[in-house]
Each structure stands twice: as C-alpha cells, then as structure tokens.
Amino acid sequence: MIRFKPLRTGRGGRALRIGYGRIFHEACAHSPLPTDLDAFDRLHRLQGAALAEVSTLSGGAELASFMPHAELTGFCQAARMAGNVTTIPLASALAVPGGPIPHATFRRLLDDLVNATKAAGHLDGVYLALHGSMQVPGLDDAPEAVIIREVMAAAPGARIAVSYDLHGNLSKNMVEPVDIMVAYRSNPHWDLAPTGFRAGNRLIRALRDQVRPTHAWRKLPLVLGGGMTIDFLAPMRGVFGWMKDLEKDPRVLSGSLFMVHPYTAADDLGWATHICTDGDQDLADRLVDELSDRAWAQRDAELPPMRSIDQALDEVRAGMWRKLGPTILVDVDDIVGAGAPGGNTHFAQVLSQNDRGLLSYLPVHDPALLQALWDAPTGSTHRVTLRGTPGYEMPAVDLSVEVSTKATINGGRTLRLDAGQTKLAICEAPPLPIHPSFWTSLDLDPRRADVIVQKNFFHYRMFYAATAVRHLPVVSEGATSLRRLRERDYPVPMHPKDHVADWRDSDRTLRERSWRKQRENTPVAQAATA
Ligand SMILES: [Zn+2]
Known part of the structure; x- marks a missing residue:
C-alpha cells in the first residue's frame, strides 16, 4: 500500500x-x-x-x-x-x-x-x-x-x-x-x-x-556508566543512526533504545529496546531483536581512562596544556546532573595538602558552611571545616579561607571562599556549573584557571567549547561512583559485573520481574526522620 x-x-x-x-x-x-x-x-x-x-x-x-x-x-x-x-x-x-x-x-x-x-x-x-x-x-x-x-x-x-x-x-x-x-x-x-x-x-x-500500534520490547542484562552513551559518538553512533532510519519505513511507528540511568534502586535495572510497528508483530519482533543485538555488541567498548585526583593534578602540573586554558576535571563520582548532591570534599582535601601551585576552581555543596559565613564581611579570614552535603559522609577538611564574592546563581546562594590558589564556590543548592558564567558571577575568569571541577558528564562542553579543550574524568567517592554498579545486587548476571554470553539469557526474567515494595529505610527516610 x-x-x-x-x-x-x-x-x-x-x-x-x-x-x-x-x-x-x-x-x-x-x-x-x-x-x-x-x-x-x-x-x-x-x-x-x-x-x-x-x-x-x-x-x-x-x-x-x-x-x-x-x-x-x-x-x-x-x-x-x-x-x-x-x-x-x-x-x-x-x-x-x-x-x-x-x-x-x-x-x-x-x-x-x-x-x-x-x-x-x-x-x-x-x-x-x-x-x-x-x-x-x-x-x-x-x-x-x-x-x-x-x-x-x-x-x-x-x-x-x-x-x-x-x-x-x-x-x-x-x-x-x-x-x-x-x-x-x-x-x-x-x-x-x-x-x-x-x-x-x-x-x-x-x-x-x-x-x-503493535509492540515488541526486550531487556538486556547491561548497565554502563556515563561517557559511553553519547548518541553521536562511538560506540553508540552507529546504533542510533540505524534506529533513527527505521522510522523512515512507514511500517515502523517508533524505535527506542533505553541506556538506563544506573543509580536507582530498581529491581529490574537494565538496558531495554522497544519497537512499535503498524500492525506487524513479526516485523516488530525481528527489528527489536536486531536493535538489541546491535546495542549488545557495544558492551565491551572501553571506558575513557579514569584518574585519581592526585594523578589528574600531577598531569595538569606537568603538562603543556596549561598554556591552552583550563583543564576540566569531571567529578565522575559526584555528578549533579545524574542526581548526586555535589558535596564531594575529596578535591578540597587533596588540594589543601598540595595545590601544586595550580589555580583551581571548585564547587562544593555545603549549606551549613554557607549559612555560617554568608554574613561575614568580604575580606575577613576564618578557620573553617568543609563537610559537604549533610549526611553524605565526606571527609571533613580544615581550611583557612578569605571571604570573597557573594552571588545568587540559579536561585541558590553561592559564596566564594579563597583558600590560597584554590577558589571554592560554596553552594546552598547542589551546584550545576555547566556554564562559564557560574564563575564570572563570582568574579573569577574561567580562562585564567588551571583546573575547573565540573559536576556534569558532557552537556557542559557545549558552553565550554571556547574556554577549555582538555577534559579528564576523575574518580574519588560519591553518589555516582561507577563501583556502585559493580557492588549492587542484581536478580540476573549483569554485564560488566558478571560475564554474560547472550542478552537473551535473562531477557524474559527481567521483563517479567515485578517490583518489590521499596524499603522505607532509604537515605530519604533517614533524612526525613533525622
Ligand atoms: Zn536522560
């Protein structure tokens, strides 16, 4: 027809x-x-x-x-x-x-x-x-x-x-x-x-x-972290291109690939595929299997190399890159764009021990410290303890700081504290400094920095294209740590935690799995009763 x-x-x-x-x-x-x-x-x-x-x-x-x-x-x-x-x-x-x-x-x-x-x-x-x-x-x-x-x-x-x-x-x-x-x-x-x-x-x-509308869907025993799932970059580019072309066929109403957010407590966590055709169940089943095979084939693509904070700072210090502008250190373990609170204090801890002479810009969610110093006069100096987000169990870091610029950014109060070459943005709300204007609001020129810590995987690069050319993923400890994906329990063997030969082994189990009533003693309930 x-x-x-x-x-x-x-x-x-x-x-x-x-x-x-x-x-x-x-x-x-x-x-x-x-x-x-x-x-x-x-x-x-x-x-x-x-x-x-x-x-x-x-x-x-x-x-x-x-x-x-x-x-x-x-x-x-x-x-x-x-x-x-x-x-x-x-x-x-x-x-x-x-x-x-x-x-x-x-x-x-x-x-x-x-x-x-x-x-x-x-x-x-x-x-x-x-x-x-x-x-x-x-x-x-x-x-x-x-x-x-x-x-x-x-x-x-x-x-x-x-x-x-x-x-x-x-x-x-x-x-x-x-x-x-x-x-x-x-x-x-x-x-x-x-x-x-x-x-x-x-x-x-x-x-x-x-x-x-006639549907077919599949679940894949696959959970990967960020950085691997950009639609226009390898390894996913070919899969997305193939999937988008499907809808040019009038028999296909939609094709979808779900590369899940891996940090929820969902019982049936795992990638998924979905095809909807116009009345053709066989076609839907055939295409959804092919889409699943294509996505599954990308599972062993190598993650970008991760550094510790010390390794990354040493690398910036030793490299020639400083002349070309700041290096962005992506705080992989505390990605606010993926739901982390932004109160990781590990960077401040390492920099307070040895800042390597680097001019570093560092956002930290610490509403208690912000409240304590918000009314302090500009230029006053204080001994303070940085603790990060309440309940986040980050190391307490003692610092000598000078109170600098105060600003309201995205509706949240933000206070700049200078600890020598380390410029801290202490934030009332989880910081999402995806635009360089975050720093200029605090009277800091992003192009002069050696190091800028970022709380977002990728989106920020659109705004930083003219500011920074070098981006290093850095691991420490926090809500979006990739190790959490390997440490949690799954109802079926899950790649990359376990060796899984074929996604078909657990597709049906995952698709039919119903949710247990979620426990109330989650961090939410604890925070509510604290
Ligand atoms: Zn999303």
Missing part, C-alpha cells in the same frame, strides 16, 4: 479530545537529599491555563531556564497539524535529578494529575511525558507504572501515549498498558519537543484508525 505523506500528520477523521501532562524526575538512590515539593516548585510545576500557555511555540518557556520548548509543546504542535483535536492541559511537574521523591510529594503530584484528568470530562486519549527512572519509597511498582495505572483509571476508555527519557528503566507495567511509547533519541537530550511531537502524532493516528 502506498502511503502519502500528508496522511502521516494524522489529518482527517473524527474530532478528538486529548489531555496532556507530565511528572518527570531522575533519581539517584545514593543521594541523601530527597527531592521534595519545593524542588519541583523551584523549577516547573504548572496546571490548566498556565500549562497551556507555555506549551505553545509562541508562549512562554515550557521548562523555564532549561528549554523553551519541550515535550508538551511538541505534542500540542502535533495536534495542531492533525487538525480537529482539542488539547486539554492537565498537570505538569519536573525537578532536576536528585535523591528519591518522598511518598507524600509523589502522592501530591499524582493527585494533581489524576484530579485534572477526572475534571477534563470525556477524553479519547492522554499523553504523559515521563522519565522512567523515578524512585519513590513505599510503592509496589515502578512510579511511572503507578502514574499510568491511575491516569488510565481516571480516563476510562482513553488510549495512552507515553514518552520517556532514554535513561528510563523499562518495567512491564510501564510498557504493556500503553498504546504509544517513544523516547528521546539524543544524549545529551536536545530532542524533547520532537519526542512529544512523535508521541502526539502517533496517538492521533492510532485514535483515527490510521495505524494499529
């Missing part, structure tokens, strides 16, 4: 009413900082008309300082192009990655979404923008599965489309109840709006009986 392009916008057919909303968070089980309602309120939490306003190309920014147009704008655009679709804003909430979400916060966000769904009247469909790596103590299933279940109950008869981050961890009840499922196809993620568009477009076409 020949298909003409205009049909693929979903035009024609009956009038539709589709609701849309979001609950989006990536959890790090090893962070002592719970992600509470304030964390959502600070970044993005909207309902009704205010949500509709930011979900248009001409309206305000959908995700405040992050991204002007994201999934919900893309979804609304798909509905406009299809014509004769009424879109109903439900509720939307997003916070930066952090510790697990307390149950009461999750309940509040889900009640907002469910109540808005019930109040919307008859809905033909609902689109939900979710992450896939949320964590909430006290639930009996993946949080996203609970969201889908309750929204479906609030909109009887509606068909559901879901989009996930490619760092989502797929569980049975996040996949099987939904009609349409798509995921980001770029890492770092720039394709939020196109992802929402694809979800909306396919949902509308399914509701108008133009396509028959």
Whole structure:
C-alpha cells in the first residue's frame, strides 16, 4: 500500500479530545537529599491555563531556564497539524535529578494529575511525558507504572501515549498498558519537543484508525556508566543512526533504545529496546531483536581512562596544556546532573595538602558552611571545616579561607571562599556549573584557571567549547561512583559485573520481574526522620 505523506500528520477523521501532562524526575538512590515539593516548585510545576500557555511555540518557556520548548509543546504542535483535536492541559511537574521523591510529594503530584484528568470530562486519549527512572519509597511498582495505572483509571476508555527519557528503566507495567511509547533519541537530550511531537502524532493516528500500534520490547542484562552513551559518538553512533532510519519505513511507528540511568534502586535495572510497528508483530519482533543485538555488541567498548585526583593534578602540573586554558576535571563520582548532591570534599582535601601551585576552581555543596559565613564581611579570614552535603559522609577538611564574592546563581546562594590558589564556590543548592558564567558571577575568569571541577558528564562542553579543550574524568567517592554498579545486587548476571554470553539469557526474567515494595529505610527516610 502506498502511503502519502500528508496522511502521516494524522489529518482527517473524527474530532478528538486529548489531555496532556507530565511528572518527570531522575533519581539517584545514593543521594541523601530527597527531592521534595519545593524542588519541583523551584523549577516547573504548572496546571490548566498556565500549562497551556507555555506549551505553545509562541508562549512562554515550557521548562523555564532549561528549554523553551519541550515535550508538551511538541505534542500540542502535533495536534495542531492533525487538525480537529482539542488539547486539554492537565498537570505538569519536573525537578532536576536528585535523591528519591518522598511518598507524600509523589502522592501530591499524582493527585494533581489524576484530579485534572477526572475534571477534563470525556477524553479519547492522554499523553504523559515521563522519565522512567523515578524512585519513590513505599510503592509496589515502578512510579511511572503507578502514574499510568491511575491516569488510565481516571480516563476510562482513553488510549495512552507515553514518552520517556532514554535513561528510563523499562518495567512491564510501564510498557504493556500503553498504546504509544517513544523516547528521546539524543544524549545529551536536545530532542524533547520532537519526542512529544512523535508521541502526539502517533496517538492521533492510532485514535483515527490510521495505524494499529503493535509492540515488541526486550531487556538486556547491561548497565554502563556515563561517557559511553553519547548518541553521536562511538560506540553508540552507529546504533542510533540505524534506529533513527527505521522510522523512515512507514511500517515502523517508533524505535527506542533505553541506556538506563544506573543509580536507582530498581529491581529490574537494565538496558531495554522497544519497537512499535503498524500492525506487524513479526516485523516488530525481528527489528527489536536486531536493535538489541546491535546495542549488545557495544558492551565491551572501553571506558575513557579514569584518574585519581592526585594523578589528574600531577598531569595538569606537568603538562603543556596549561598554556591552552583550563583543564576540566569531571567529578565522575559526584555528578549533579545524574542526581548526586555535589558535596564531594575529596578535591578540597587533596588540594589543601598540595595545590601544586595550580589555580583551581571548585564547587562544593555545603549549606551549613554557607549559612555560617554568608554574613561575614568580604575580606575577613576564618578557620573553617568543609563537610559537604549533610549526611553524605565526606571527609571533613580544615581550611583557612578569605571571604570573597557573594552571588545568587540559579536561585541558590553561592559564596566564594579563597583558600590560597584554590577558589571554592560554596553552594546552598547542589551546584550545576555547566556554564562559564557560574564563575564570572563570582568574579573569577574561567580562562585564567588551571583546573575547573565540573559536576556534569558532557552537556557542559557545549558552553565550554571556547574556554577549555582538555577534559579528564576523575574518580574519588560519591553518589555516582561507577563501583556502585559493580557492588549492587542484581536478580540476573549483569554485564560488566558478571560475564554474560547472550542478552537473551535473562531477557524474559527481567521483563517479567515485578517490583518489590521499596524499603522505607532509604537515605530519604533517614533524612526525613533525622
Ligand atoms: Zn536522560
């Protein structure tokens, strides 16, 4: 059958009413900082008309300082192009990655979404923008599965489309109840709006009986850390290129690869693949097996070499690179962009013993030290103890410091303390200095530094392209330590912790595994009762 392009916008057919909303968070089980309602309120939490306003190309920014147009704008655009679709804003909430979400916060966000769904009247469909790596103590299933279940109950008869981050961890009840499922196809993620568009477009076409979504998915016993999973670099470039080409075939509605966020406590952690075809189960099964084989074949690609802090500083000191600008030391064990709290004190400890004459810029989350010195006069000197994030169990580091610039950056108070050649940015909130302006706000010129410590794997490089040419991954100890992936328990042999010959050995076990009710004595519960 020949298909003409205009049909693929979903035009024609009956009038539709589709609701849309979001609950989006990536959890790090090893962070002592719970992600509470304030964390959502600070970044993005909207309902009704205010949500509709930011979900248009001409309206305000959908995700405040992050991204002007994201999934919900893309979804609304798909509905406009299809014509004769009424879109109903439900509720939307997003916070930066952090510790697990307390149950009461999750309940509040889900009640907002469910109540808005019930109040919307008859809905033909609902689109939900979710992450896939949320964590909430006290639930009996993946949080996203609970969201889908309750929204479906609030909109009887509606068909559901879901989009996930490619760092989502797929569980049975996040996949099987939904009609349409798509995921980001770029890492770092720039394709939020196109992802929402694809979800909306396919949902509308399914509701108008133009396509028959037919799914196949697989789980792979594979958990890798960051640095290996950039879509446009080796080793994943070829896999993503092949997968994106699949959707040029009109028989294929979507192809998705999930390279999970490895720091949650999910019982069924592991990479996943998903293919949706137009009514062709054999094709879906064949393509999902091939996508799985292609992803699996990359599993032994070598990680970039990691240094200890001492090794990295020695290397900077000895090298000629200093003349070319600062060297970025990526704090692999305390990646705030992956949910770590940013209170690693190991760098300060090493530099306080021997700074090697290097001018070093170092962000540290230490709200107690910030509070103690915030009102101290500029130029005053103090003996202080740096402890990092409360509950993070970092080494206490004694320092002599001079109080320098005070600034509010991304809504959080930040205090510059100078310990000789080491310039500390003491932060009230987990620091995410992905832009060089973080340092200029503290009267520090990033180009003059020898060393800048970064709390992000890759995204920052877009902003630092003109500032730094050298980037060294450095390991110490923290919430996103790669060793945690090797030390945790898995229900099946897991690469690279264990030798696994074929992903097929445990695919079915992982796909059928249900979640145990998550224990309450997690760092979240401890922090709440402390
Ligand atoms: Zn992600």
